[in-house]
Amino acid sequence: MTSPQDSRLAAHFGPLELAVLEACWSSPPLDVAECCRLVDGPQAYTTVKTVMERLVAKGHLRRRKESRAYVYWPAATREEVADSLAAASSQRLVEDFGPLAVVHFVDAVKGDPEQLAHLKALLDRIAADEERR
Incomplete structure (x- = not known):
């Protein structure tokens, strides 16, 4: 169910961007594979990784390297x-x-x-x- 705040955010983010942000807000930190499992519908690993990297570039996510993978978390609350x-x-x-x-x-x-x-x-x-x- 979409909350009024989610619909306001949907006007500024693409559907997958918002789904990735929601996943990161719900259980930070996440690696790309964990995020793929949390977003609705089947998503290619590379697609989710690209969206996460774009959200890092836009300042909405942060990341750090852990072992061989990056983990991501929100730069700000919803x-x-x-x-x-x-x-x-x-x-x-x-x-x-x-x-x-x-x-x-x-x-x-x-x-x-x-x-x-x-x-x-x-x-x-x-x-x-x-x-x-």
């Missing part, structure tokens, strides 16, 4: 990855659309009292920090 992706997406929206993005963001959260209260508290904290400067 929550940290989601937070980083959300921050980058928000930054791109503001850079691309400026105030229009902010207006639409506020419109999107105004129907949820809890999110609106969180936004108001954040803005109050930012205003207080600015006054102290």
